[in-house]
Amino acid sequence: MTAPDLHLMGDLRMGDRLLCPGLDLHCAAGAWTVLLGPSGVGKSSLARLVASLPCPAYLTGGITADDGASLAGRVTLMAQTDQLLPWADALENVTLGARLRGARPDRGRALDLLRRVGLDGHANRRPATLSGGQRQRLALARTLMEDRPVVVLDEPFSALDAATRATMQDLAAEVLTGCTVILITHDPLEAARMATRAWLLDPAGAAPLDLPVTPAPRRLSDPATLAAQASLYRRLMAADDAA
């Protein structure tokens, strides 16, 4: 399955409330499209729409893939809450997708991913005995297992410390090579590192954000990354003052 380009068009509305007008977002295949924006603007709703999940919001112009086919079944979403099965252990949670499709799960790959998200030796623990960050990494591993052409990550690293976060970003970038990735985040540094293109959503509409010209993911030690972070940060703070 090759990844499609996505096109998100129109006004994002919920009932008669206008959340974010005039979207015209292009998410290129093989690239990371990063969405930033104030809390409550509708980022998670948009993520659900891309994943064809039921959602009280709707996008007037719809979401289309450039290959013309439906998106259903081609998208995996890592939601803002971890959605782990409380009765299953870490390994069972990671292999859930394959098992739900009636396929034989790739145990080796699952254990490898668990190791790479830093949950080595935790394969048999239930989610309730994991720390907040460990649960988030478990959900990440489950998402990475899914192997879909379109991947939506809704604040996937929000509960992680800086170092772990950087490692997980690298891991995601590596595993998701070639995918159409949409990343929702509040962290300007994350946007500066990972974004091929970035958009700021706010009640006034969607605005593209400036990024270094170097290809993503960028090195943290790269001065351009840090400069982009600083400028993004100022832009985010300004957007709020305006709103």
Add this chain to the structure above:
Amino acid sequence: MTAPDLHLMGDLRMGDRLLCPGLDLHCAAGAWTVLLGPSGVGKSSLARLVASLPCPAYLTGGITADDGASLAGRVTLMAQTDQLLPWADALENVTLGARLRGARPDRGRALDLLRRVGLDGHANRRPATLSGGQRQRLALARTLMEDRPVVVLDEPFSALDAATRATMQDLAAEVLTGCTVILITHDPLEAARMATRAWLLDPAGAAPLDLPVTPAPRRLSDPATLAAQASLYRRLMAADDAA
């Protein structure tokens, strides 16, 4: 009730696992003590211990207040998960503490806090209809309503965008003036802004972190804050490489 100084002493253990050895943390009254550290090191466990909540971990040296009295009933904890009542609306959730103690809730103050956390007009909405960041702000408002001398905040702003986060930090700093505050965070900028003192917990032990000499909360535009952020960030990344 004046706020006590706290002293956290000894090894943080869980069963026969040593999470973080040799703690000797002093949390001064009226100051913000910030704890950083890799995911799973035991920060949330420590928070629960301070709040006298049941927890599989324990601190060998105990937690003492300088006034010699027990901490029970003097601590409020904003946990990593929002712990909102699903059947109650936003206003009812915010006034829960007083109502649980059989006291008449201060409706005016609650509505004011809801307004200040940006949930104006959402007073009658249930948690399930709020966005992730909105839920987190609701939990913050509930914590600020509590009016306790010791306040523990476990990653309280992790789901917020930069601008909202700064506003909430200012709000918390203002409302919690004079309290003994322990803040757990993964955001170096937050630490650089808010910390009177900051500690890095990792499996090797707790290390104090360098901060600007200016009093907290520091201005975001202050170059010292940004410099501290950068240095903290490097320190956090280095800690991980070492671990």
Add this chain to the structure above:
Amino acid sequence: MPPILALAFGLGLWQAVVWATAVPHFILPSPVRVAAALWENTALLGAQAAVTLGNLAMGLGAGILLGMATALNLAISPSARILLRPLMVFAQAVPVFALAPIVTLWLGYGAPSKIVMVALVTYFPVTSAFFDGLMRLPADLDDLARQMQARPWPRLMLLQLPHALPSLGSGLRLAAVQAPFAVIIAEWVGASKGLGHLMLLSNGRAQTDLMFAALILLAAISLCLFLAADRLARHWDR
């Protein structure tokens, strides 16, 4: 629409069984015969149903209210729990129906014995389900209550009670299913009025069609009761 269809299906099945097995009418009368019996005995059936319904309503009311009160009491008083909780388990296991003859001997053949039987049979499931729900407060809400230094009563009302509503709903559903049994058994064991008594009489007189007419009426009452409880329970289900 589907319920009507199901009803029609059920009636059709019944008629088909009667035709196919040629079962004698004194064992299983056909729906047509039963309908005729219903039609001819409207006044009689109505009067008996009114008696049964009255006892049912009073017993249910008493059982539910007492059950809820007991559960709340047990939930708030640890000392009551120590003694009463195991007693509750015992009591739930004693076949209350088997006590019907004794209850009747004590309280006589009038309404009180029926009301007590219905109340007994509703009391235990309501108490038990509601109490279980009250005690099973999720850990995060319990944390909240602790650190907010909740007093027992507001804790019960603001946290435990709302959380226990789905369980109370299950209890009510169960009570709704059992209460009509109880009133019928009580009327079998000793009564001079009511649908159960009528069933027994008509069975004894080999008027199986009248017996089935009474049974149908009873089923209708049970159904309404169950649907009402189910509606409430669904409303409380999160």
Add this chain to the structure above:
Amino acid sequence: MPPILALAFGLGLWQAVVWATAVPHFILPSPVRVAAALWENTALLGAQAAVTLGNLAMGLGAGILLGMATALNLAISPSARILLRPLMVFAQAVPVFALAPIVTLWLGYGAPSKIVMVALVTYFPVTSAFFDGLMRLPADLDDLARQMQARPWPRLMLLQLPHALPSLGSGLRLAAVQAPFAVIIAEWVGASKGLGHLMLLSNGRAQTDLMFAALILLAAISLCLFLAADRLARHWDR
């Protein structure tokens, strides 16, 4: 310890009632008399209890298995749901006990009628509770299933089933409470063996103490059954 205490308390209460009200022994024998009857008739009681237990076990097994199978079937097949779901609600509302005389006339006075009664009375609560649990998958797990393109069968087994276990537990608890009633009623309505039959006989012979001894045995069986179901249900309660 507390259960023993509660038992002692219950017995004490019983004895106190007997003393205080001077109730004649043919209405309520004292615990001492009943204990004596238990002791003197061990062989008789044991033999009858074995019969009752056997029927109970087979009926429970059949009812639970069939109920679980039906619930799984309904959960996986939308077309089955449309017709069968309302039928289930009807069937649950029909007082199954009231059907005991008919079931007995059909199936005779031997074990089959008892087994069918117990199965009927367990089947509906198990099916209904389990099915409700299966259908009430939380929204976030349903999201997961959708985006992972779950096939119906694994979705049932991996998500719906584990989530429905507490509900199945409630159903089993309920079945455990009702099954002993069912077997007793079936034995009352027609039998030549079993504890219910013995109760009827000793009642007719004015041997109230023997009747109570049988009742006590029955209560013990019910209690064990309930505790077993409760243990299972608690295990499944998250």
Add this chain to the structure above:
Amino acid sequence: QDKLTLMLDWFVNPDHGPIILAREKGYFAEAGLEVEIVTPADPNDPPRMVAAGRVDLAVSYQPQLHLSRHAGLPLVRVGTLVETPLTCLVVLADGPVQSIPDLKGRKVGFAVAGVQEVMLNAMLAHHGLTPKDVEQINIGWSISPALMSGQVDAVIGAFRNFELNQLALEGKTGRCFFPEAEGIPSYDELIYVADPTRMDAALIARFLTATERAALDIVNDPDTAWQIFRDTDKALDTDLNRLAWADTWPRFALRPAALDLGRYQRLEAFLAASGATPGGIPAADLAVDVSGATE
């Protein structure tokens, strides 16, 4: 008006003709009585309800009186309603049981535990069989259906004026084995019992006199009596009751208060001899004549 509660042995049926007629024709009222008639669910209840003081008077069976007395219930017969045995062992005429010895290894249903068990055992013993030779099944209320559906081979406790007619209505022919022809002394089927320590003999005497008037009316004009009986309750107007009425009215005691002590003495001795009771209660303790009592 004095109040009197009477518990019947069964739901209202032609056996209770004199009681219903006395009520309908106002004889109770004329005797200064307000009689409340209660039906039981279990025929074992009436003696116990009397003994427990819940009712003043109950309709019971003479054998049941003997058994109840031996179980310690304070009871005494004060009057007679039906003065011949009614109980019989019924089989289908074309069935496998043609004589009592044919019962060996077969199923016998009974409706009322206790009394009927004793009857059956005595009839079996008369033919050299033991209780273990048959399977005894409680069939609750479904006496005729149990027999007709072939679930049992015989039923004990069927009433000769009742179940035979019911079988006939369903197109079957029944055969009756009469206890008094199978070695059991004749007895009063339906009697009134009261608690001797509590009863008001004069009140009961008035009650008996009222039913006596009704019983005489019935024998004098059974058809009119049937119409009155039938009209009291729509549920009573059935073919079965019409047939049963004809078989019942000749058996009503025309002197309800009159006492034949010999019957009580003989049945007491018989029950003792057959091992059903220890025996030894004098007939005068079992039955009294209240007709002479005054207020």
